[in-house]
Amino acid sequence: MRLTFLGGAGTVTGSRFLLEHGGRRLLVDCGLFQGLKQLRLRNWAPFPVPPASIDAVVLTHAHIDHSGYIPALAKHGFRGPVFCTPATRDLAGLLLPDSGHLQEEDAAYANRHGLSKHRPALPLYTEANARASLSLLEAVRFDEPFTPVPGLKARFVRAGHILGAASVHLAWDGGSVLFSGDLGRNADPLMEPPDAPPAADHVVMESTYGDRDHEDVQxxxxxxxxxxxxxxxxxxxxxxxxxxxxxxxxxxxxxxxxxxxxxxxxxxxxxxxxxxxxxxxxxxxxxxxxxxxxxxxxxxxxxxxxxxxxxxxxxxxxxxxxxxxxxxxxxxxxxxxxxxxxxxxxxxxxxxxxxxxxxxxxxxxxxxxxxxxxxxxxxxxxxxxxxxxxxxxSAHADRGELLHWLDRLPHAPRSVHLVHGEPVAADSLRRDIEERHPGWSCIVAEQLATVNF
The missing domain is CATH 3.40.50.10890 (Rossmann fold)
Structure with missing residues (x-):
């Protein structure tokens, strides 16, 4: 099993993780980069592998930094299924067309007022592109096993955070990996807390608030x-x-x-x-x-x-x-x-x-x-x-809650890879994990780095 970090590494947005196994390609999350201009420009760069070569996508949840590149992927040749929970499917049905509509509006505004260096300014994708991509979404309930590509067994585990948010457990003959997705709070006023993580040989875990605890206030x-x-x-x-x-x-x-x-x-x-x-x-x-x-x-x-x-x-x-x-x-x-x-x-x-x-x-x-x-x-x-x-x-687990989630793993993983965090937050969480669990291998993921499981 080969994992390449195509996004969500060294930054909080642009979640894209490519798994290659048995001649198949599976993308976990397909999000837009947001924030700094050098990050947003990655949305316009050619995708690192031909979109048509990707067999399937698995979404952790519907937020645009996890799902917002799907219409562009489909526009450039991807035709496989996109597996997600039922609530994620419903939310993506709202968010993706809205994303396309906003991009069209922004391009039109830039053209009217001469705010773009491009003549004309164009959207990354249109509302029509987004609506067309919705036909690729396939809903799977929490804890229901499914096969996204031959040789891989998957299931969604509740992650809290927002409606439909999931951690994704993937297993193959000889190993397993757990993608945390965005983890919610233990005492969120709105959402239920994340479920305990299932056992996995490798964990890919968010670190958005890896260097701080939320204020203890109502x-x-x-x-x-x-x-x-x-x-x-x-x-x-x-x-x-x-x-x-x-x-x-x-x-x-x-x-x-x-x-x-x-x-x-x-x-x-x-x-x-x-x-x-x-x-x-x-x-x-x-x-x-x-x-x-x-x-x-x-x-x-x-x-x-x-x-x-x-x-x-x-x-x-x-x-x-x-x-x-x-x-x-x-x-x-x-x-x-x-x-x-x-x-x-x-x-x-x-x-x-x-x-x-x-x-x-x-x-x-x-x-x-x-x-x-x-x-x-x-x-x-x-x-x-x-x-x-x-x-x-915040809808994100803080440092203490991230560590608590990791503590609930049934046994020690062979490796933990930290994603979805600014460099200081991710490295701070790495140090805390290594102090808390001596002997664990904990690595801060880097953009376009590849690991073999």
């Missing part, structure tokens, strides 16, 4: 403080939130805070993301994957005014009363939230609340770092609004 307490102090000065709270997971958690917490009387019950809340609106409805369909009961699920779904049209979205910029706007994307790399940042960042009364991981090179990371201006649509926008962060709302 996220709703800090959310209440941010909303109350911003409303008191007549400002808006703008929350960039991933359409899958974070947006729903924010709505759930706002509903609880209103019910407890901790924030004004009549405070307007807008969910300005058609995709997040559709995703929110899926929580009723997949009740066994999260913690919400029927009443909490209903409260979450009815908490906000769902903003659908572009015209209605743009009208939010004219609001003159304290309100909360929840809008994608979570790292402020694109989508409607960028327009809200452009409108509301210059006003000191307002607050931008960051509620998830902000990868290096994204607008969210720029804001979190405290820079006093941010580039939007080719212009420098002054940052006068308050910038607040809620690390406790």
């Amino acid at each position: 996220p709703e307490d800090e959310l209440a403080r941010v909303v109350v102090r911003t409303a008191a000065r007549g400002g808006m709270v703008v929350i960039p939130a991933f359409a899958v997971g974070r947006a729903q958690l924010v709505l759930h917490l706002l509903a609880r805070l209103k019910g407890q009387g901790r924030i004004p019950p009549d405070l307007p809340v807008f969910l300005d993301s058609p995709m997040a609106t559709d995703v929110t409805q899926l929580y009723a369909k997949y009740r066994d994957e999260h913690r919400l009961d029927n009443a909490a699920c209903e409260a979450m779904c009815h908490q906000a005014r769902f903003v659908q049209s572009v015209e209605e979205s743009m009208s939010l910029r004219e609001l003159r009363m304290p309100s909360v706007i929840v809008s994608a994307s979570g790292m402020a790399t694109g989508g409607r939230v960028v327009h809200h940042l452009e409108a509301f960042l210059p006003d000191r009364r307002n607050t931008v609340l960051l509620v998830g991981y902000q990868a290096a090179g994204t607008r969210g990371a720029t804001l979190a770092a405290g820079l006093r201006d941010v580039k939007i649509h080719g212009q420098h926008v002054p940052v006068r609004a308050e910038i607040a962060s809620l690390g406790a709302m």
